[in-house]
Amino acid sequence: MNLSTREENGIVIFELDGEVDLETSPKLRQALLQQVNAGKSVCVGMQDVAYIDSSGIASLVEAYQTARRNSSGFGLACISDSAIRVLQLARLDKVFTIYDTIETAVSDLST
């Protein structure tokens, strides 16, 4: 998994690339928690996620919960088909705020 980070309009954008699995998800978890614990709003771009397992999804859930507790924003953007199927299986597509594009997410989260 490759993880790139940038900031736009005060929103931290993570772009994930490759496979998020048991080996790589702790890195994602740490990076996400670092930002949401600092009170930052976060958008996770998932267009190039070839595969995400439950440990990756669990990292997103934990970060989302922390963001809500801190009253900061958290959204997922451009989710790949394989990732959305995993979210749907656990009905998490109804829990996360999901955006079609990173631009839409940034615009919404920064208001």
Add this chain to the structure above:
Amino acid sequence: MTKPSPQELLSRKKVIDVEDLVTHYGERMILKGISMDVREGEIMVIMGGSGSGKSTLLRHLMSLETATSGKMSLLGRDITELTLKETYSLRKKIGVAFQGGALFSSMTVGENIKLPLREHTDLDEFTMDIMARMKLEVVDLAGFEDLTPSELSGGMLKRAAVARAIVMDPKLLFFDEPSAGLDPVVAAQLDELILRLRDAMGMSIVVVTHELDSAFRIADRITMLDRGKILMVGTPEEMKASDNSRIQNLLNRRIEEEDLDPDAYLRRLTGEDQSNERA
């Protein structure tokens, strides 16, 4: 998701490849040269009458037993050539839902589900909690994590066993008689779950069952075993259309009356058959 066509299925990568597998229990030959494969994202159902060798084959596919001869690869790895460490690593990619559930009665359902994560990963405790609860959601047992197995019904136990089997998101999932002992409605729900797991997570799934309704509902292909040999491998439609009388007998639950060969019968009674098989 609709079932793949036989052509499309056979163009996919093999996740299990078995060639001429022979195995004995003591001196008795149980599997007599089994060759079969399972493709990526396929649901393969193994069927056969009592004593056909289907449970033995399953144990070999799960690499719980060693064959007398033959070759077998799992997820592209020849299992006879793996070191202990490699076998351990391979097993992390395989999930098993045992017939009786095989949950530890002294642990809560949640602890049972987290067990593979504790064994095989260094994940944070909270991550493991979320993963276990997600899987309980998937099997429709949300909120049951603090109960012990003895507080669950038969169908719930089976689903809890599935939750544990999938907690590591295995590439390959084995089910041993998932519908056994369940009422038809609960059995159908479990079949639906098996299909959802394949469709959402792309798992390859091997199911051993003697439940015809279940087999025809979920199978992409069926391997029909009879007395340690493969009678036929085919789609449910091919199986139904087969003019092989042994297959039709198994499908129609007819007790087959064996033509009595006096010489063969005498050899069986005197143990001469087994001596020949050993040779």
